[in-house]
Amino acid sequence: QKEVEQDPGPLSVPEGAIVSLNCTYSNSAFQYFMWYRQYSRKGPELLMYTYSSGNKEDGRFTAQVDKSSKYISLFIRDSQPSDSATYLCAMSASFGNEKLTFGTGTRLTIIP
Amino acid sequence: SAVISQKPSRDICQRGTSLTIQCQVDSQVTMMFWYRQQPGQSLTLIATANQGSEATYESGFVIDKFPISRPNLTFSTLTVSNMSPEDSSIYLCSDTTSGAMGDTQYFGPGTRLTVL
Numbered sequence: 001q002k003e004v005e006q007d008p009g010p011l012s013v014p015e016g017a018i019v020s021l022n023c024t025y026s027n028s029a030f031q032y033f034m035w036y037r038q039y040s041r042k043g044p045e046l047l048m049y050t051y052s053s054g055n056k057e058d059g060r061f062t063a064q065v066d067k068s069s070k071y072i073s074l075f076i077r078d079s080q081p082s083d084s085a086t087y088l089c090a091m092s093a094s095f096g097n098e099k100l101t102f103g104t105g106t107r108l109t110i111i112p
Numbered sequence: 113s114a115v116i117s118q119k120p121s122r123d124i125c126q127r128g129t130s131l132t133i134q135c136q137v138d139s140q141v142t143m144m145f146w147y148r149q150q151p152g153q154s155l156t157l158i159a160t161a162n163q164g165s166e167a168t169y170e171s172g173f174v175i176d177k178f179p180i181s182r183p184n185l186t187f188s189t190l191t192v193s194n195m196s197p198e199d200s201s202i203y204l205c206s207d208t209t210s211g212a213m214g215d216t217q218y219f220g221p222g223t224r225l226t227v228l
């Protein structure tokens with residue numbers, strides 16, 4: 001069993017829809033949870049990170065962590081064609097100088 | 113956050129040869145990381161590179177296959193040695209720098225390697 005599971009998609013939604021992206025994990029030591037966005041032929045770009053359980057909002061993006069269920073989510077409101085990318089969840093036991101464990105990524109397409 | 117560049121951006125190589133990938137950061141960073149991203153798979157950490165010490169390799173990766181240099185606080189190289197088609201992948205370096213989201217990892221654009 002992989003430490004981090006993420007539905008690879010692909011996921012296609014119409015412009016303006018709310019998108020929900022999810023990851024589950026098995027390692028209870030994970031405390032820091034990150035979402036990266038990766039456009040085709042580019043490196044991953046950090047979108048958001050959260051510590052422990054709870055919600056964090058940044059513009060149209062909301063990250064949720066439920067440590068009791070070992071489940072994290074990223075919501076995108078009012079989705080735009082420019083949101084079309086692969087979204088990778090990543091997590092670690094400590095912050096900064098620490099190995100990140102990634103999900104496989106979900107490929108998202110927003111249809112105009 | 114620091115700006116990270118990688119060279120080459122892509123390459124096509126023959127089986128049995130070696131390729132050295134360069135990673136340059138525009139500010140001094142303590143730790144740099146090398147990841148591999150194979151098609152349809154997660155980013156997998158190959159090794160952690162500290163300046164002035166030997167790189168620390170993850171399980172399944174060995175120095176003879178992936179030698180790493182870290183001569184200073186802004187530069188690192190990863191060599192993929194004696195390549196086979198299974199080494200075809202995107203290779204990414206990252207560093208931990210203080211950015212808008214604190215000390216977390218930021219990635220370079222990647223090197224897309226195809227081995228024939």
